[in-house]
Every structure is written in C-alpha cells, then in structure tokens.
Amino acid sequence: MARRWTPQRFVMLRRIRVAACAIIVTVASMATFGVTARKTVALDVNGETQTVTTYAMSATRLLQEQGIDVKSHDLVQSTSGDKLANHAVVTVRSAYQTTINIDGQQVPFWTTATSVDQLLGFFEENESAAAKVTVDIDNVYNQLTGGLVINQNGPVTVIADGKTSVAPNGKLPAASILDSKGIILGKEDRVSVEKNGDETILRVQRVTHGQETRTVTVPHGTQTIVDDSLQPGQTVIRTQGEDGEKQQAYNVTYVDGAVESETLVSETTTKIAIDTVIAVGPAAKEDTSTSNGDNSSKNDTGSGSAGSSNGSASNNTNSNGSNSGSSSNSGNAGNSNGSNSTDKGNSNSGNSGDSSNSNNSNNNSATKPESNNSNNSNSGNSGNSNNSGNSNSNNSNSGANNSGNTGNSGNTGSNSNNSTNNSGNSNSSNNSNNSGSSNSGSSSDSSTAQGRLWHATVAQAQAYAAGAAAQRGWTGQNWTDLVKLWNRESGWLWYAENKSSGAYGIPQSLPASKMAAFGANYRDDAAVQIDWGLSYIAQAYGSPSKAWAHSEQYNWY
Incomplete structure (x- = not known):
C-alpha cells in the first residue's frame, strides 16, 4: 500500500532538504577556506630563512605563532604588507x-x-x-x-x-x-x-688628563669718600689702586693633545687688590630759612638723564629738624613713582630730582618649554638736593642694575642704614653718570641632555631621520614625502603641539603618550619621536609616500 502524502510528511522532507543544503554549503566553505587561508611563507629572521605553513592572516600573527619576540626598534617587513598572502616573504631584523x-x-x-x-x-x-x-x-x-x-x-x-x-x-x-x-x-x-x-x-x-695652573688678574675697585677739608667740587686721589692676582688650578681633559674640557679645582689669592680711594669736597650749601617744624622748598631744575628700570626702587627719608634745599622732578624721567611732599613737623619725601622708577617687565615667552628672563633696574636720580640734619634713610632696591644718573647732588647726614647700590656722591651736569653696582641676573636652560637627541635642531632631527628612514628602505621619493609630511605636521620641531587636539612632537602623535613605547623622554627627545613616527607610518600606511597621499586627501595621516 502506497504511503499517503500528508502535509506533515511534506514539511519533514523540506526540513531534511534544507539541513542537507546547509551542511553541503558549510563543508564547501570550510574546504574553500582551508585551500585559500593556508599559506606557505618564507620567514627570514636575522639572515636565517625557513619556510613555514600558516593560517595566520597577518605578519604580526605569524610571528606570534612562531614565538618570535619583536622589540620596539626591531624591523619587520613583509612583501605583502601586514595582511599576509601566500608565498609572501617576512623579514625580521633585530635592532x-x-x-x-x-x-x-x-x-x-x-x-x-x-x-x-x-x-x-x-x-x-x-x-x-x-x-x-x-x-x-x-x-x-x-x-x-x-x-x-x-x-x-x-x-x-x-x-x-x-x-x-x-x-x-x-x-x-x-x-x-x-x-x-x-x-x-x-x-x-x-x-x-x-x-x-x-x-x-x-x-x-687618545684621551689623557692633566692639571694646569694659571695666574688671573683681579681688577681693583674704586671708593669715593666725602672730605670736609676740601673745597666743594674738589677731587683728590688718596690711594692709588693696584690690581690683585690669584692662581687657579684646573683639571684638564685632552683629546689627541688638544684641550676638550676643564674643571676648576682650586683657587688661591696671591696678591690682594687695593682699591683706589678718591676724596671729594662737600657739596655747596645754599641759603635756607627754617623754623622749628617748618619745611620750605623751591623748585629748581636739575639736569640729568634718568635711567630706565625694570625693577623698583624706593627712597624713604624721615627727618626731625630741618629739610631744605632745591629739589626737582624735572628732566628725562620715565614713569616716576616717587613723590615730593612738604609738611610741617616730620616730613616724608620720596624721590627728588630726576627720578625714574618704572616697572617695566620683560617677559620672553617662546613656544619652547624653556624661557630666559632677565630683570634690570635703574633707580635713584637726584637733581640739586641738599639734605641736612640727623636723618635715617632706608634705600631699598629690587632688580639687578641700580644706577644713579644724577645732576648736581650732595647728600650729607648720618646714620644711613640699609643702603643698597645707591650713590649720591656723583656730580654731573647734563651728563649721565651711572653709579652703584650693576648685577645682571639671567636664567637659562640649565638642563643637561637626558635623552638620545635632546632638544634637537631641525637640521639634527632631519639628519637622524634620514638614516633611520633609509634603514627601512625609504629613500628617494619616500624620503621627499616624509620631509613634506612632517614639515606640514610640525615643521620638524620637537616641541610642536596642537593646542586643540593635543597632538605633539615631530610626528604629531595623538595622544603624545603613544611615543612612550620608544622612550620615556618622548616630550623632549627627537630620536624617540622620530623612531615612533616611522614605526607608525610603517604599520598604518606602509610607506611615507602613502601617508603623504592620505594627508593630501584628508589633511591628516
């Protein structure tokens, strides 16, 4: 008896047919994958070549399968790129x-x-x-x-x-x-x-070492004193100065007989310098009328050119008794912060004469992390001023250069305390006399090289990159395109930084910390930046020319 055709039987047969087709497709796919994914590759490790069979899809995976440990600076090259193809040649060179x-x-x-x-x-x-x-x-x-x-x-x-x-x-x-x-x-x-x-x-x-002893002259200084026995304006040299001498011992390093470096190890004074002592007469006194507790002043003009200051200076005088003389704030004065006040009783006066107290700051800012700053100040200028009586003066100066460009000035009195680099014993008319001491303070980048190519110039960076790129076989057009690429990205400046994205360094790594795999000093070391940049280009694009083409199209790489 024939089997009856029922809907249930039809559904079952259809399911069997679908399952059989699925199995056939799966087997065919696996067979196709097995044929196409199986590769025969030549693997060259430091000159030793072997033929390996692999199903790895990339050169990186192949090296992992073979247990080959690749360090950061090792060179890995594949004839088919990182995507591994049949009959490809993978070359590994340990650096x-x-x-x-x-x-x-x-x-x-x-x-x-x-x-x-x-x-x-x-x-x-x-x-x-x-x-x-x-x-x-x-x-x-x-x-x-x-x-x-x-x-x-x-x-x-x-x-x-x-x-x-x-x-x-x-x-x-x-x-x-x-x-x-x-x-x-x-x-x-x-x-x-x-x-x-x-x-x-x-x-x-040949490197040798020795010691050298040298005699160095110590210049003598000059001292000026006021001698009441002299006539006003009279000048007499009391002591003629003599230069001193000192002996310095150096440890010296010679390379092929030529001095390469030296270090001072000791210093001995053999002759003491004697200062020149100059006596000057007191300043001429003018007629004054005073009353107890009264101060009178008249305005004269004292000529002299005021210096410019980048620091600050203050002169504060407290006097009990009389304060008379001619004071002026005329001449060439830059931003004067002094004041002249006339009060009965006790008087407090600021800067008299040609005074220049300017607070000008010079800030040298650069794109580089390091900066050089120097502060110079010129303060203290007086015209015709005479201060008599018992006075306590406190002169304070901040900055480096304190110079008195004075007209005709004479300061007499006693108990001068805390006077720093101000001289009131200079006589000059319409001339600039700089008195006091000049100390110029400057700070510079004192960091020593802590990396391989520390804070490199553009020329040094390109010289280094030329060899590193050629080592990868990137010469000719590849090198030309690399120069153009990093000119666009950073101008070959190790400190170049994109403020909006944070990309940093010669290759503009984003983020900058990616470069740490090639050295901890990646923010300052051009060699680390270049090594990372070349490795990135090799992995992402295969060559600088391809990276440049991408940059041309999208304006980034």
Whole structure:
C-alpha cells in the first residue's frame, strides 16, 4: 500500500532538504577556506630563512605563532604588507644600539646594520649634503659595536697617534684591524668610523688628563669718600689702586693633545687688590630759612638723564629738624613713582630730582618649554638736593642694575642704614653718570641632555631621520614625502603641539603618550619621536609616500 502524502510528511522532507543544503554549503566553505587561508611563507629572521605553513592572516600573527619576540626598534617587513598572502616573504631584523655623532653631539642609534660602512651609508642615502655623521665605537671588543665589520667592500684607512695607514681587509671588525696594526687602546681612548667620500676611516683618539695652573688678574675697585677739608667740587686721589692676582688650578681633559674640557679645582689669592680711594669736597650749601617744624622748598631744575628700570626702587627719608634745599622732578624721567611732599613737623619725601622708577617687565615667552628672563633696574636720580640734619634713610632696591644718573647732588647726614647700590656722591651736569653696582641676573636652560637627541635642531632631527628612514628602505621619493609630511605636521620641531587636539612632537602623535613605547623622554627627545613616527607610518600606511597621499586627501595621516 502506497504511503499517503500528508502535509506533515511534506514539511519533514523540506526540513531534511534544507539541513542537507546547509551542511553541503558549510563543508564547501570550510574546504574553500582551508585551500585559500593556508599559506606557505618564507620567514627570514636575522639572515636565517625557513619556510613555514600558516593560517595566520597577518605578519604580526605569524610571528606570534612562531614565538618570535619583536622589540620596539626591531624591523619587520613583509612583501605583502601586514595582511599576509601566500608565498609572501617576512623579514625580521633585530635592532641593537650603537652611538653616532651628529654635529658633535653623540646620539644613541638603534640599527640593524651588519657593518659600520652600511650604517654610515644609511645617512648618505637621503642627505648627500647632510651634517657629517660618524659612528662612535665605545668598546671595540663589544660584539654589538666594535665587533661589526667595518667595510664589506674594501680597505680601511686607520688614523692613530698622528700616523695614517691602510688595512686592506675591511671585512674584519675594528678590534682585529687595530690589533694587526699594533695599536693598543687605553681605557678612555675613543674609536670612531667615518666616511670621506669613498674612503672609510677608522680613527683612534687618545684621551689623557692633566692639571694646569694659571695666574688671573683681579681688577681693583674704586671708593669715593666725602672730605670736609676740601673745597666743594674738589677731587683728590688718596690711594692709588693696584690690581690683585690669584692662581687657579684646573683639571684638564685632552683629546689627541688638544684641550676638550676643564674643571676648576682650586683657587688661591696671591696678591690682594687695593682699591683706589678718591676724596671729594662737600657739596655747596645754599641759603635756607627754617623754623622749628617748618619745611620750605623751591623748585629748581636739575639736569640729568634718568635711567630706565625694570625693577623698583624706593627712597624713604624721615627727618626731625630741618629739610631744605632745591629739589626737582624735572628732566628725562620715565614713569616716576616717587613723590615730593612738604609738611610741617616730620616730613616724608620720596624721590627728588630726576627720578625714574618704572616697572617695566620683560617677559620672553617662546613656544619652547624653556624661557630666559632677565630683570634690570635703574633707580635713584637726584637733581640739586641738599639734605641736612640727623636723618635715617632706608634705600631699598629690587632688580639687578641700580644706577644713579644724577645732576648736581650732595647728600650729607648720618646714620644711613640699609643702603643698597645707591650713590649720591656723583656730580654731573647734563651728563649721565651711572653709579652703584650693576648685577645682571639671567636664567637659562640649565638642563643637561637626558635623552638620545635632546632638544634637537631641525637640521639634527632631519639628519637622524634620514638614516633611520633609509634603514627601512625609504629613500628617494619616500624620503621627499616624509620631509613634506612632517614639515606640514610640525615643521620638524620637537616641541610642536596642537593646542586643540593635543597632538605633539615631530610626528604629531595623538595622544603624545603613544611615543612612550620608544622612550620615556618622548616630550623632549627627537630620536624617540622620530623612531615612533616611522614605526607608525610603517604599520598604518606602509610607506611615507602613502601617508603623504592620505594627508593630501584628508589633511591628516
């Protein structure tokens, strides 16, 4: 009997057909994936090549599968980019640190070069007119520096102890070449390799130390005193000054006999300087009429040019008795903060004569974090003023330069306290006399280099980047596009910062802390910034030219 066709049976058969189709599609997809995802890749690690089979989709994943630990400065290159393709070649070169010299500055440099000659060639690839770069080999017996082959292609010129010779086999490391020449290195001697056209030079510099003693002249000073026995305006030299002498001992470092640096270790005075003593007569007194507790004044003009001040000065005089004389606030006075007041009884007077108390501040602000500030002040100018009686004067000055540009002034009295750098014993008419002491205070960036390429100039940064980029194979148009890219981003300034976004440094890292993977001093060290920037371009775009094309289209990269 035939089976009856029912709706339930129809639904069941349809479900079976759908399930079978799904299984067939899944199996086909897996088979296709297995065929297409399975790759055969050549993996070259530091010159050792092996063929591996992998299902990894990227070069990064492949290296993880193979247990290859890649450090920050190691170079990883794939013929198919980071997206791994069948028959791709993945190359890994472990970086080590050596020291190069750019414009006299020693810079640690991470490199994968197999010879010194190759390393120097990196810097010549992009910058034929760049600053001269040398490789400093701190220890020629160290496998990572001096153990490098010097010149793979030819002879090496050896310069040491004032003699020049040629080593025919440049494929030997520095230690072997020096041994063959009978050159024995001292503990502090320096060995470097440089290029001079097609010539490779291995140079030895001898470092020695010694002590030098020098005699230094100590200039004598000048003292001025008021002598009542002299006529007003009369001047007599009481003591003729003599310069002193002192002996200074220095520890000196010599490089090939030339002084490189020196440090003062001791100082002894052998002859004391004697000041010149000049006696001057008292100032001429004018007729005055006084009454107990009364002060009278008349206005005369005292000529003299007032100095400009960037600090502040105040002269406060309290007198009991009489205060008479001619005082004026005329002449060339800049923003005067002094005052002349006439009161009966006790009087308080400010600055008399040509006074200039200006509070002008000079702030030198730069984009750079460091700044240089100096404060200079000129204060205290008097015209024709005579102060007599028992007075207590307190003169205070803040700033660096205190100069008295005075007309005809004479100050007599006693009990002068806390007088700082003000002189009232100068006689001049329509002339500028600067008396007192001048102390100029300036602050500058005293931080020493704490990184690899600390606070680099644009030229130093580009010289460093030229070698680092060439090491990745980025020469020609790639180098040209890199220069244009970072000119647009930062002008190659290590301190460049986008105030709106916070992007920082030569490559304009956003945020800046991303660069910390290549060095803790990323905010000040151009080498750290450049190393990170090149690594970022390699991972994100593959080359500077592609990064520049993206920047051209979107105005960012």
